[in-house]
Amino acid sequence: xxxxxxxxxxxxxxxxxxxxxxxxxxxxxxxxxxxxxxxxxxxxxxxxxxxxxxxxxxxxxxxxxxxxxxxxxxxxxxxxxxxxxxxxxxxxxxxxxxxxxxxxxxxxxxxxxxxxxxxxxxxxxxxxxxxxxxxxxxxxxxxxxxxxxxxxxxxxxxxxxxxxxxxxxxxxxxxxxxxxxxxxxxxxxxxxxxxxxxxxxxxxxxxxxxxxxxxxxxxxxxxxxxxxxxxxxxxxxxxxxxxxxxxxxxxxxxxxxxxxxxxxxxxxxxxxx
Ligand code: LIP
Numbered sequence: 001x002x003x004x005x006x007x008x009x010x011x012x013x014x015x016x017x018x019x020x021x022x023x024x025x026x027x028x029x030x031x032x033x034x035x036x037x038x039x040x041x042x043x044x045x046x047x048x049x050x051x052x053x054x055x056x057x058x059x060x061x062x063x064x065x066x067x068x069x070x071x072x073x074x075x076x077x078x079x080x081x082x083x084x085x086x087x088x089x090x091x092x093x094x095x096x097x098x099x100x101x102x103x104x105x106x107x108x109x110x111x112x113x114x115x116x117x118x119x120x121x122x123x124x125x126x127x128x129x130x131x132x133x134x135x136x137x138x139x140x141x142x143x144x145x146x147x148x149x150x151x152x153x154x155x156x157x158x159x160x161x162x163x164x165x166x167x168x169x170x171x172x173x174x175x176x177x178x179x180x181x182x183x184x185x186x187x188x189x190x191x192x193x194x195x196x197x198x199x200x201x202x203x204x205x206x207x208x209x210x211x212x213x214x215x216x217x218x219x220x221x222x223x224x225x226x227x228x229x230x231x232x233x234x235x236x237x238x239x240x241x242x243x244x245x246x247x248x249x250x251x252x253x254x255x256x257x258x259x260x261x262x263x264x265x266x267x268x269x270x271x272x273x
Contacts, residue, residue, distance in 0.1 A: 007119075007138065007139075008116050008121060008138070009139065010137055010138070010139045010140030010141075013116070013121055013122050013137040013138060013139075013140060014137070014140070016088065016114045016116070016121065016122045016137070017122040017124065017135060017136075017137045017140070019064075019065075019068055019069070020090075020112040020113070020114060020122055020123065020124035020135070020224070021124040021126075021133060021135050023060075023061050023064055023065075023110075023112055023124070024110040024111070024112050024124040024125065024126035024133060025126055025133060026060070026064075027057045027060060027061065027094065027110040027126070028110055028126045028128045028131065030053075030056070030057060030060065031053060031057065031095070031101070031108075031110070031128045032128060034053055036102075036104060037051035037052060037053050037101065037102060038051075038052065040102055043168075044168050044169070045168045045169060045170070047099070047168050048168035049098050049099055049102050050078060050098060051095070051098065051101065051102060053094075053095065053101070054077070054078050054094050054095045054098055055078050055094075057094035057095060057110065058076045058077070058078045058079075058080050058092055058094040059080075061076070061080075061090075061092050061094060061112065062074060062076065062080045062082075062092070065090055069086065069088065071084055071085045071086040072084045072086050072088040072089065072090060072114075073086075073088070073089035073090070074089060074090040074091075074092060075089065075090070075091055075092070075218075075219070075220065076091075076092035076093075076094065076220065077092065077093045077094065077217065077218060077220045077221075078094060080092060087116060087117045088114055088115065088116055089114070089115045089118075090112065090113070090114050090115075091111075091112070091113040091114070091115070091219050091220045091223035091224070092111075092112055092220055093109075093110070093111040093112075093197060093220040093221055093223075093224075094110060095108055095109075095110065096108060096109045096110070096111045096125075096195045096196065096197040096198070096220075096221060097109060097193070097194045097195030097197075097198065099194060100193075100194045100195065101128075105194070106129040106130065107127075107129070107193045107194045107195050107198060108127075108128055108129070108194075108195055109125050109126055109127050109128060109195050109197050109198050110124075110125070110126045110128065111123070111124075111125045111126075111197035111220065111221070111223070111224045111225065112124050112125075112224055113220075113223030113224035113226070113227060115223075116138075119138070120138075120223055120226055120227050120230075121137060121138045121227065122135075122136070122137040122138070122224075122227060123135065123136050123137075123223060123224025123225065123226065123227035123228050124224055125197045125198065125200075125201050125224045125225055125228065127198060127201075132144060132145060133145055134149070134201040134204065134205070134224075134225075134228050135228065136204075136224075136227045136228035136229075136230070136231035136232070137227065137231070138227065138230075138231070139231075140231065141231050141232075142204055142227075142228045142229075142230075142231035142232040144201075144205050149204055149205040149206070149228075149232050150204075150205075150206070150232050150233050151203060151204060151205075151206055151229070151232050151233045151234040151253075151254035151255075152206035152209050152254050153254065153256060154209045154254065154256060154257060155256035155257060157186060157187055157257060157260045157261060157264065158186065158187065158188065159187075159188045159209075160187045160188055160209035160210050160253075160257055160261070161187070161188050161189055161191060161207075161208055161209050161210075162183065162187045162188075162189070162190055162191070162208065162209065162210045162211065162212070162261075163190075163191045163192070163193060163199040163202065163203070163208045163210070163211035163212075164176075164180065164183075164190055164191075164192055164199075164211065164212050164213055165192060165193075165194065165196060165199065165213040165216075166192070166213075166215075167214070167215035168215075169215065172214070172215050175269075176214065176215075178271070179265075179268040179269050179271070180268075181268075182264070182267065182268035182271055183212075183264060183265070183268050186264055187210075188209075191208065196211075196213060196216055196221040196222055196225065197221060197222070197224055197225040198225075199211040199213070199225070199252075200222060200225025200226060200228065200229045200234075200236065200252055201225050201228055201229070203229055203232075203234050203252045203253065203254070204225070204228045204229040204231075204232035204234055205232065209253060209254065209257060210251070210252060210253035210254075210257055210261050211251070211252045211253070212249065212250065212251040212252070212261075212265055213249070213250060214247060214248060214249040214250070214269070215246075215247045216246035216247055216250060217246065217247075218246055219246065221246065222236070222244060222246065222250065226244065229252055233254065233255070234252055234253065234254055234255075235252065235253060235254075235255060235258050236250060236251070236252040237250070237251060237252075237262070238250060238251075239251070239262065239265060239266055239269065241262065249265065249269055251265055
């Protein structure tokens with residue numbers, strides 16, 4: 001009979017969390033000293049940007065991980081990929097919020113997560129401009145600059161401050177604006193920061209009451225924020241209440257808002273699709 005690997009303890013996860021946090025901080029320094037990016041290319045559409053710094057920072061993270069943990073697997077937004085044998089896989093978003101970075105518009109982060117035996121276990125998100133570092137590990141809690149954080153306690157959707165984001169595809173953005181038409185009158189207000197990792201961390205610390213988005217690029221966008229939000233008492237699911245499955249709709253909130261928020265999003269997206 002096969003036995004499931006036991007869940008690692010916070011003590012066992014501490015070295016992974018420290019490595020992720022140190023790398024996010026180091027890359028934040030690189031980006032703050034780099035100035036405005038020069039080489040800017042387009043990926044999935046003419047508004048989906050990548051810079052030489054996205055690639056440089058991803059290479060730095062990969063090199064550091066290879067040196068520290070040569071048997072781990074990894075997956076990066078800008079193409080880094082490696083199968084591992086250790087049971088640990090790293091998810092790397094070197095610059096989450098690349099458009100903000102290109103415009104020098106505050107709201108971009110280095111996001112690094114690690115899965116252990118297939119389950120997200122640690123995450124670190126460093127806001128490059130605000131120099132705020134969110135961190136979390138399974139069972140170990142979530143922090144902002146080392147101080148514990150917890151989701152807000154709001155239960156009224158009509159007074160909820162809600163984050164969201166929009167696709168790089170113009171066609172999907174059309175459907176998203178139609179869904180937003182159904183959401184906006186039902187909540188306090190909407191904020192669109194441009195980095196999913198930060199949106200999740202801001203729900204985790206109560207700066208946002210909830211967040212939703214569809215057509216997110218990949219697991220690297222939400223891996224670290226997912227751990228931090230979970231450890232701060234928040235929920236992150238797909239529209240059916242199951243695990244988040246980018247690019248399908250994902251939603252995050254504190255437990256008090258969750259069911260009403262999910263029901264609103266299901267109606268709004270049914271009406272828009
Ligand atoms: C970004 C996401 C954000 C989304 C942006 C963009 P990227 O990721 O974090 O939530 O709204 O359109 O996809 O491309 O900057 O790594």
